Amino acid sequence: MTWNWDRLRIFFEVVEAGTFTAAARRLQLSQPAVSRQISTLESALGVTLFHRHYKGLVLTEIGEEVLKTAACLKAEVDMMESRIVNNQSSPMGPLRLTTSVAFGAAWLSPLMGLFHGNYPDIKISLLLSDHHEMSLTTREADVAIRFATQTKPCLIQKKLMELRYHLYASASYVKSRGTPTTLKEFLDHDIVVYGSEVPAPVSNINWLLELVRTEKPGYEPALTVANVHGILHAIRSGAGIGALPRYLADSDSDLIEVMPECVGPTIGVYFVYLEEMRNAKRLNVLRDFLVEHANASQLS
Secondary structure (H helix, E strand, O other), X not given: OOOOHHHHHHHHHXXXXXXXXXXXXXXXXXXXXXXXXXXXXHHHHOOOOEEEEOOEEEXXXXXXXXXXXXHHHHHXXXXXXXXXXXXXXXXXXXXXXXXXXXXXXXXXXXHHHHHHHHOOOEEEXXXXXXXXXXXXXXXXXXXXXXXXXXXXXOEEEEEEEEEOEEEEEEHHHHHHHOOXXXXXXXXXXXXXXXXXXXXXXXXXXXXXXXXXXXXXXOOOOXXXXXXXXXXXXXXXXXXXXXXXXXXXXXXXOOEEEOOOOOOOOOEEEEEEEEHHHOOOHHHHXXXXXXXXXXXXXXXX
């Protein structure tokens, strides 16, 4: 048995109005169209819903039962429509945001307290991963912060900022090994790079190694780490010189920038979501909030 909501809705309005003619006026349909829909519903269910009385329509016993179901369904539909309207006019509801571990932990997470204070009815879930890019099209997440332009036509992207990696060493490393001032001097230093065993969160992350190998093709790094936070801690420990984004390095007083004129390629940072969510108020206020704070950041 298949329940057709349109026919149940018409049935409910007929009961409320008392006649086919009055229900037709409410529904802006013709009286024959309403009568036909009720007859089709009765045929589909295999029951008689009304006694056609000269004084009007009287529900049968089974009609009373169907009315209870129709009333419950109408209440659920009305509630759903209300939630949709509220979600579009007032920011509320869950939002799953995915990005890389380092960016999410170091730049995004510290902003969430302020965002929650501004929008307490939006419930953010941060899904941080370097090795698995969560899909928006299969609903693993609602919105993503990506580090490359997206090509799928169903996705909308808003550029948040541009990042560039700079070179850093610990104070202890500089004290014991000195500070390189030219690319050729790098050949006498140790460097820490991103490991190749797992995908990197951004492209060209090992631009420093490629640059050094233009001078010495066989050069090998002192250490590889398959995590940007791990690279930060390795550099801080004195393992060598490495490339880090400013959102990780500038808040660390033990790190010293070396060769500031030597910077990595520009990396675009994009706020990405499905086209079908363009009118979701909770998503739009999060986007505008992050754009505002990205504009205030000096991360390039």
